[in-house]
Amino acid sequence: MVDSVHPPGTGIPPAEVADYVPPHAHGWWARYVFSQDAKYIAIQYSLTATGIGLVALVLSWLTRLQLGFPGTFDFITTEAYFQFITMHGMIMVVYLLTALFLGGFGNYLIPLMVGARDMVFPFVNMLSYWVYLLAVIVLVVSFFAPGGPTGAGWTLYPPQAILSGTPGGQSAGIILMLVSLILFIIGFTMGGLNYVVTVLQGRARGMTLMRMPLTVWGIFTATVMALLAFPALFVAAVMMLFDRALGTSFFMPTLYDLGERLSYGGGSPIAFQHLFWFFGHPEVYIVALPAFGIVSDLVATHARKNIFGYRMMVWAIVIIGALSFVVWAHHMYVSGMNPYFGFFFATTTLIIAVPTAIKVYNWVLTLWRGDIHLTLPMLFALGFIVTFVNGGLSGLFLGNVVVDVPLSDTMFVVAHFHMVMGVAPIMVIFGAIYHWYPKVTGRMLDEAMGKLHFWVTFVGAYLIFFPMHYVGLAGVPRRYPEIDAAFVPDSIGALNAFISLAAFAVGAAQMLFLFNLGWSLRRGRPSGGNPWRATTLEWQTPKTPPEHGNWGKDPPLVYRWAYDYSVPGAPQDFIAQNDPGPGAAHGGAA
Amino acid sequence: MSIILTFLAVIAAIAGWWLSRQRLLSKPWLETGLSPAGLDAPAVSQQKVGLWVFLAVVGGLFALFGSAFVMRNADADWQRLPMPPLIWVNTAVLVLSSVYLRAAVRAARRHDARDLRTHLATGGALALMFLFGQLLALRALAADGYVLALSPSSSFFYLITGLHGLHILGGLAALGLLGLRLNSGAGAARLRLGVELCATYWHFLLGVWVAALAVMLGWARSLIEICGALLS
Numbered sequence: 036m037v038d039s040v041h042p043p044g045t046g047i048p049p050a051e052v053a054d055y056v057p058p059h060a061h062g063w064w065a066r067y068v069f070s071q072d073a074k075y076i077a078i079q080y081s082l083t084a085t086g087i088g089l090v091a092l093v094l095s096w097l098t099r100l101q102l103g104f105p106g107t108f109d110f111i112t113t114e115a116y117f118q119f120i121t122m123h124g125m126i127m128v129v130y131l132l133t134a135l136f137l138g139g140f141g142n143y144l145i146p147l148m149v150g151a152r153d154m155v156f157p158f159v160n161m162l163s164y165w166v167y168l169l170a171v172i173v174l175v176v177s178f179f180a181p182g183g184p185t186g187a188g189w190t191l192y193p194p195q196a197i198l199s200g201t202p203g204g205q206s207a208g209i210i211l212m213l214v215s216l217i218l219f220i221i222g223f224t225m226g227g228l229n230y231v232v233t234v235l236q237g238r239a240r241g242m243t244l245m246r247m248p249l250t251v252w253g254i255f256t257a258t259v260m261a262l263l264a265f266p267a268l269f270v271a272a273v274m275m276l277f278d279r280a281l282g283t284s285f286f287m288p289t290l291y292d293l294g295e296r297l298s299y300g301g302g303s304p305i306a307f308q309h310l311f312w313f314f315g316h317p318e319v320y321i322v323a324l325p326a327f328g329i330v331s332d333l334v335a336t337h338a339r340k341n342i343f344g345y346r347m348m349v350w351a352i353v354i355i356g357a358l359s360f361v362v363w364a365h366h367m368y369v370s371g372m373n374p375y376f377g378f379f380f381a382t383t384t385l386i387i388a389v390p391t392a393i394k395v396y397n398w399v400l401t402l403w404r405g406d407i408h409l410t411l412p413m414l415f416a417l418g419f420i421v422t423f424v425n426g427g428l429s430g431l432f433l434g435n436v437v438v439d440v441p442l443s444d445t446m447f448v449v450a451h452f453h454m455v456m457g458v459a460p461i462m463v464i465f466g467a468i469y470h471w472y473p474k475v476t477g478r479m480l481d482e483a484m485g486k487l488h489f490w491v492t493f494v495g496a497y498l499i500f501f502p503m504h505y506v507g508l509a510g511v512p513r514r515y516p517e518i519d520a521a522f523v524p525d526s527i528g529a530l531n532a533f534i535s536l537a538a539f540a541v542g543a544a545q546m547l548f549l550f551n552l553g554w555s556l557r558r559g560r561p562s563g564g565n566p567w568r569a570t571t572l573e574w575q576t577p578k579t580p581p582e583h584g585n586w587g588k589d590p591p592l593v594y595r596w597a598y599d600y601s602v603p604g605a606p607q608d609f610i611a612q613n614d615p616g617p618g619a620a621h622g623g624a625a
Numbered sequence: 626m627s628i629i630l631t632f633l634a635v636i637a638a639i640a641g642w643w644l645s646r647q648r649l650l651s652k653p654w655l656e657t658g659l660s661p662a663g664l665d666a667p668a669v670s671q672q673k674v675g676l677w678v679f680l681a682v683v684g685g686l687f688a689l690f691g692s693a694f695v696m697r698n699a700d701a702d703w704q705r706l707p708m709p710p711l712i713w714v715n716t717a718v719l720v721l722s723s724v725y726l727r728a729a730v731r732a733a734r735r736h737d738a739r740d741l742r743t744h745l746a747t748g749g750a751l752a753l754m755f756l757f758g759q760l761l762a763l764r765a766l767a768a769d770g771y772v773l774a775l776s777p778s779s780s781f782f783y784l785i786t787g788l789h790g791l792h793i794l795g796g797l798a799a800l801g802l803l804g805l806r807l808n809s810g811a812g813a814a815r816l817r818l819g820v821e822l823c824a825t826y827w828h829f830l831l832g833v834w835v836a837a838l839a840v841m842l843g844w845a846r847s848l849i850e851i852c853g854a855l856l857s
Contacts, residue, residue, distance in 0.1 A: 155671045224682055231678050236671045241659040244647045259640075262678065263633065266686040270693060274784070281773055283780035285693070301777050306696050309626055310689065341654060349649065360633055596653035616657055 058153070058583050071157035072583045073142045073229075076164050078475070080138035083164075084131050085549075087171050091126035094119045096542055103535025105517040114202040116516040117186030122178075124189030125212070128318065129219060130171060132460055136325040137223070137261065138167060140467060141230045141254045143475070147573035148251050150239025150591045150613075152584045154229040163229070166222030173215040182206025188514060190315070193286035193307050197279040199293070213276045220269045223261065230258040239572070241593030246612070248571045248597040249348055253328020256356040257321045264317035264360070271310035278302070308370055312363040319456055320359040324352055326463035327394055330416045332597070333466050334398050336569045337413035338405030339608055341598035344397045351390035358387045368436050369443045377436040384434035388427070395424060406601065406608075410567075411485040415466030418493045419459050426455030429504065444514075447507025450500045458496040465492070465548070472552075473566045477579050478559030484551040488544050495541035502530050570609050571597050628695060628840070632688035636681055676822050680829050683792065687833050690788070691840045694781050698843075706778045708842065709765045715758035716834065722751035723831045726824040733817040741820065742807060748827070749800045752793055759790055785837050789830065796826050 058072070070076060098119045101111045111119075142160070146153050154160045177184040186202030187195060187209060199205040203212070234247070234255045247255075274285040278299070286307045287299035335342040342348060364372060364380040398420050407413065429451040432438045442448060465488070472480050507513075509523055520528070565574040577587040591613040599610040610616070697703070725748035732740035763783060771779045803819045839845045 156675060224679075227682075228675055228678055232671055232675045236669070236674055243651075243653070245649065245651050245653045262682050263636065263685050266682060267629075267689050269686060270689040273788075274693065277773075277780065277784060283774045283784075284777055285697075285780060298774075301702065303697055303700075306693055309696065310693060313626065313629070313689070345653065346649065353644065357637055361630075592659055594659060595657045598654065 055584075055588055069161060071153070071161045073146050073154045073157070073160060074475075074581065074583075076160055077139050077142035079164050080134055080142060080167065083168055083171055084134040084139060087126055087174070088131035088135075090175075091123045091131060092542055092545065094123040094126075096539060098123060099535040099538045101516050103532040111516070113516050114183070114186055117188070117514070118184050118202050118208075120514060121186050121188055121191075122174075122184050126174070127457065128189065128322075129216070130174065132322045132456075132464075133223070133261070133318070134167060134219075135464060136322060136460070137230065137254065137258055138164065138226055140250075140325060140329065141258065142226070143471070144250055144573060145230055145233050145254060146237065147474075147576070147581065147585060148248050148571055149234060149237060149242050150572050150586070150593060151233055151237035152586060152590060155232045155237050156229050159225045160229045163222050163226035166218055166225065170215045170218035170222060173211055173218060177203070177208050177211035177215070180207040180211060182208055185209040185212045190308075190311060191275070192311075193275060193278065193302075193304050194288065194290060194299070197275065197287075198290075209279055210276065213272045213279070216272045217269060217276070220265045220272075223265060227258045227262045230254065231262065239591050239593050242572075242612075245346070245349070246593060246596045248328075249331035249342065249345070249352070250325070250328040250571075252349055252352050253324040253326070253331075256352050257324040260317045260324070260356050260359065261321045264314045264321065266314075267310045268314035271307055271314070274310075275307065305367075305370055308367050309363070312366045313360075315366060316363040317359045319452075320355055322456060322460050324356060326419065326460045327352060329463050329467045330398065330419050331394075331401075332571065333412045333416040333463075333470055334401050335598050335600060336470075336567050337410050337416070338402050338407045339600045340401055340405035341600055342397065343400040343403075344393070345596070345598065347393055348397055351393045354390045355387060358383060358390070362387060365434055365439075368439045374436070381434055381436050385431065388431065391427065395420065410469075411480070411482065411489060412466040412470035412567075414486075414489045414493075415462045415469065418489065419462040419466065422454055422462060422496070423459040426451060426453075426459055430455060442507065444512055445507040446503050446511045446513055449513045450503035450507055453503070454496075454500050458500065462493070465489070468552075470567065471573075472555070473562030473579070474573055474576075475580055476556055476559070477562055478555050479562045479566060480555045480559060481551050484547055484554075488548045488551065491544035491547075492541055495537050495544065498537035499534050499541065502534055506530055506534075568607070568609050570595075570599055570611050572612050575611050575613050626692045626696070628691040628845075629685065629688040632685060636685075670818060672818060672822060673825075676825060680826070683829070684833070687785075687789075687837065690781075690785050691837070691845075694785070694840055695846070697777050697781070698846075704776050704778050705843070706766075706771060706782050706841075707769075709762040711758055711762040711765060712838070715755050715762060716838065718751050718758060719755045719831055719834060722748050722755060723824075723827045725751060726820075726827045729820050730817075730824045733820040738807070741816070742804075745800065745804060745807070745820070745823075749797060749804070752797055752800075752827070756790055756793055756797075759786055762786075782841060785841065789834055789837060792830055792833075796823065796830060799823055799826070 067075070070079075097111060098116065100108055101116050101119075142154070145151075174184075180203075182203055183206075184203055185191070185196065185208040187204065191209070191212070195201050195204070197204050197209055201209075203209050234251060238247075274283075277283040278285050278287050282298060284299045284302035286304050287297075287302040288304065289300040290297055331342050331348060362380055362383045364376060365384045368377050368380075398416075429447070433442060433448060433451055469480055469485055472478070506527055509527055511518055511523055511527060518527075562579070564576065564579040567574070572591055572593070573581075575591060576585055592615075593612050594615045595610060595612055597612055599605075599612075601608045602610055725744050729741055729744035729748060732738075732744055763786060766779070766782070767773075773780055773783045799819075800823050803816065803823060806819070807816060836845075839848075
């Protein structure tokens with residue numbers, strides 16, 4: 036561990052770091068592969084997450100091929116279908132969204148936005164990425180293992196997850212899945228320690244907590260939650276691994292398989308559900324809170340207006356983070372729990388809507404009479420707000436026990452969580468990439484390709500998931516590869532085919548986005564250091580892309596909050612956070 | 626899930642106390658200047674904060690195992706595991722190990738390199754002894770027929786003991802690195818921080834072990850019942 040040259044926050048003025056030696060990585064390997072620079076680690080995280088996310092995208096196409104045109108494709112057996120949906124869900128939730136928001140955006144933005152030179156423990160940070168990569172490799176290996184990957188559904192409920200009737204249950208699939216999850220959690224913990232301690236200890240002078248951009252607040256709170264929630268998945272995975280590999284019965288009751296009594300006995304499958312959702316529900320907000328934070332900054336910057344109700348926004352993030360730990364059992368209304376429990380969890384679930392609604396109102400009020408620039412980041416931010424509201428509304432239905440019981444395990448649930456946890460955060464990820472790509476590469480992404488990408492993705496996502504609510508209301512259960520026409524009207528088949536076509540179109544638009552990422556790297560318009568005229572520190576670096584160490588000789592001093600846009604009387608329509616203001620000498624003490 | 630919720634409530638209380646000192650009611654849009662109220666990050670070392678965050682994660686992990694245990698052992702068919710008596714010797718050894726690490730911290734603060742070396746070595750050796758003793762205890766259990774997969778009670782015992790042992794092993798690795806640095810003549814100030822970190826980790830793992838024993842022996846349940854009886 037390298038001590039930072041300027042221990043931030045100890046009140047040492049930057050004059051003392053005249054002998055600052057920029058970190059110097061020796062050789063190509065140390066610079067580009069085993070880099071300890073948080074920005075490189077962020078790019079490594081992002082590329083790996085995108086790569087494995089593409090696998091999950093293809094899996095969703097295969098799923099839609101089967102659902103839209105059942106019986107047409109011989110290679111999609113029932114087992115293969117289960118494997119597709121399982122791996123699609125697990126990859127998207129854990130290996131893409133979590134890794135991209137925290138490992139990708141967290142690594143890139145936290146040090147830059149709080150004015151640090153790097154994460155506080157760069158070596159551990161590097162290790163975090165490599166353990167994550169190992170987790171992804173183990174996951175990929177499971178595709179090629181005999182018997183294929185697990186098909187237990189992304190929730191991996193026992194006892195079926197490790198029985199012979201489930202694909203991968205009695206072969207290597209489930210073992211590799213559990214090992215991969217355990218590795219992911221170990222790797223994430225290493226990174227998470229860095230994100231939290233950097234925010235706590237690494238902030239530049241003058242960067243009080245209440246001056247941090249909401250992006251940092253969102254990622255910080257989500258990381259704290261993830262550090263406390265992922266151990267629940269860890270515990271569940273370790274115990275299930277013991278059940279599968281060593282014959283223990285943590286989750287396995289006495290049962291018969293193909294007429295034969297298994298050696299299991301005395302375990303509790305419900306215990307797994309509690310552990311899984313104790314992780315699983317906070318996970319929703321682990322993905323949502325960074326999205327909330329980022330979207331706040333996108334909206335403020337591209338509407339040239341300070342964020343409405345900054346304090347409320349901070350409090351709401353913290354309150355949502357805390358509340359999300361006491362709602363987990365709303366995923367378990369049909370597990371036979373005590374109805375009073377259900378009542379309690381329905382209440383806490385609906386209470387979360389209050390801080391969430393505050394955030395939505397504040398975004399809208401920020402836009403109100405703002406100077407809205409319909410740039411690509413703004414388009415995606417607007418797309419997020421609309422989608423999140425729509426997805427959240429069906430959450431109010433599902434949060435109530437009496438409504439949830441008939442809708443449970445139908446396509447309605449699938450449509451709900453894809454809107455709120457799939458489409459909405461992905462919108463923010465796209466918006467954030469269009470927003471920060473110029474800082475990462477020094478070039479703008481192509482606008483025309485971006486517009487096409489946005490409209491196909493946004494409209495397409497609605498064409499996919501709005502009809503899916505109706506499919507669910509008609510009673511089509513989730514996870515069924517095919518449903519007999521005797522049970523549902525014929526129109527459901529037509530609707531499913533339509534949804535599939537929309538899904539392929541949206542998928543194709545993502546190829547355009549990836550092409551844009553590569554094309555703009557060379558051909559994009561040079562962006563300069565601060566193309567969006569934004570206030571936050573990452574846009575004030577001496578070089579773009581920022582070099583290792585971020586700030587050259589002197590780390591920044593912070594004189595104001597992150598949202599001084601369109602300040603009356605100011606020479607420009609923004610005042611950077613490290614701008615001491617009129618009349619003050621640069622670098623002087625306040 | 627009562628144990629993990631209690632644990633999280635404690636974490637939330639600490640986080641709330643800390644947040645309450647961060648001027649969450651201030652109006653940042655009205656304040657310009659370097660430090661509106663001299664509120665910069667506190668001057669605690671990054672490594673210490675890092676360790677405490679890590680300990681919160683480890684604590685959560687064991688609290689979750691505790692929760693899973695309590696969820697299961699409330700059922701009527703729970704078979705209690707006879708504790709091998711060696712467990713008590715091991716616990717005493719772990720306490721002693723923790724005491725020696727505490728002594729090492731004091732030696733490091735005195736800049737007494739000789740004492741530091743002996744205390745660290747003794748503390749580390751005792752921790753190794755603890756691990757060895759735990760292995761013997763598990764072997765004794767297995768010899769009596771209480772193998773890992775026999776019943777949930779024995780599975781839990783093996784799992785929690787093993788995971789705690791792994792954490793001790795990780796601590797020993799850190800202690801080993803510290804010993805190497807001591808031998809290569811590292812500065813006292815740098816070593817002092819390392820020794821303090823190790824000692825904190827040691828005390829924490831001792832606490833985890835005592836709490837795990839209390840839960841697995843059923844003391845925790847009795848304690849809750851007594852408290853409940855007093856309250857009602």
